[in-house]
Amino acid sequence: MMTDNVQTALVVTNGLTRRIRDWRTTEQLNDNLFVQTDYYSGDTRQVEKSQCQCGKEIWIEYGVEGFRADRKRVFYPHQDEFHHVFRCDQCSSPVSESVPGAEYDQDTA
């Protein structure tokens, strides 16, 4: 990984300071499951690339604390880490029913 030219990547929007992320796929675990690393901070995340039944691409991040009990975050690829998708923008289906992998896992405590 390149370490030169890494800057403090922050952007201020409406008075809120947010970190700019530049997620790059650094490991492919299987056909749809990837590990991505933020170029700026070195943070990593595990992402599954899926899609709605209508064809819209939707991703699922695993291990996200503080939201769903099963620690999944459902989002569109262009969205930052603060977004969660409940219903598909394109077909209005609940993503827990229309996106493989986004169903609620009942066994997670």
Ligand SMILES: [Zn+2]
């Ligand atoms: Zn849809």
